[in-house]
Amino acid sequence: MSTSLAPTITGMIQPPSSNPNPTITNILTNHNYYDDLGFDQLSDYLAFEDQLGDAYTCNFSSPLSNIPVILQENKGVILQENNTSTESSLNSNHDDMDSNHAVQINNCSKRVKRSEKSDNASRIAFRIKTELEILDDGYKWRKYGKKMVKNNPNPRNYYKCSTVGCKVKKRVERDLKDSSYVITTYEGIHSHETPHAFVYYNTQMQFD
DNA sequence: CGTATTTGACCAGCGC
DNA sequence: GCGCTGGTCAAATACG
Numbered sequence: 001m002s003t004s005l006a007p008t009i010t011g012m013i014q015p016p017s018s019n020p021n022p023t024i025t026n027i028l029t030n031h032n033y034y035d036d037l038g039f040d041q042l043s044d045y046l047a048f049e050d051q052l053g054d055a056y057t058c059n060f061s062s063p064l065s066n067i068p069v070i071l072q073e074n075k076g077v078i079l080q081e082n083n084t085s086t087e088s089s090l091n092s093n094h095d096d097m098d099s100n101h102a103v104q105i106n107n108c109s110k111r112v113k114r115s116e117k118s119d120n121a122s123r124i125a126f127r128i129k130t131e132l133e134i135l136d137d138g139y140k141w142r143k144y145g146k147k148m149v150k151n152n153p154n155p156r157n158y159y160k161c162s163t164v165g166c167k168v169k170k171r172v173e174r175d176l177k178d179s180s181y182v183i184t185t186y187e188g189i190h191s192h193e194t195p196h197a198f199v200y201y202n203t204q205m206q207f208d
Numbered sequence: 209c210g211t212a213t214t215t216g217a218c219c220a221g222c223g224c
Numbered sequence: 225g226c227g228c229t230g231g232t233c234a235a236a237t238a239c240g
Contacts, residue, residue: 145233171231212240213238213239223226224225
């Protein structure tokens with residue numbers, strides 16, 4: 001970990017049995033699932049922007065004891081707003097978390113952003129090996145577009161959160177280099193609770 | 209019949 | 225200014 005450039009990433013907990021899809025949080029919080037897949041296959045990078053619009057790409061290590069997102073109540077897969085500083089750290093301590101569950105992200109580097117029109121929207125992207133197109137993150141999404149993008153034979157799908165008043169969007173596309181991976185990009189912060197997360201937040205996590 | 213998805217058209221940003 | 229590209233809209237279509 002080079003610096004504390006990037007804001008904290010948060011995740012959420014979701015009912016493993018609610019949906020057969022390999023959700024991000026299911027994988028991260030369900031040891032069996034996690035173990036079966038192997039973390040190296042789960043994901044190997046995160047990319048996100050802070051509220052200033054600066055973009056980062058982070059690689060993180062993959063031992064079983066290192067969980068790539070911090071699990072916090074009802075936050076969803078978002079970039080956590082930091083009201084006090086733009087230098088919140090990915091390595092920051094979280095009193096309510098086991099140290100084994102702390103995020104372990106390495107080699108963060110700034111990327112050149114496409115434009116200044118980020119609208120202050122937080123953005124987080126991750127890459128997960130799955131045969132499914134859509135990761136069930138606990139929110140309900142409405143598909144509003146599909147587009148072929150340059151240099152990628154796989155289409156990019158566009159979704160909006162279907163909750164009234166919530167403007168969060170996400171893009172889903174297959175990785176150009178390895179189509180067995182799906183790249184999901186979230187943009188914005190949900191203005192509401194995830195329908196599932198709060199129920200399961202207190203579910204005990206075990207990574208024996 | 210209501211809701212979700214598909215898909216072509218349109219628009220805006222960017223590079224040349 | 226023009227063409228390319230990505231993102232969004234909205235009418236048509238599919239589905240339960």
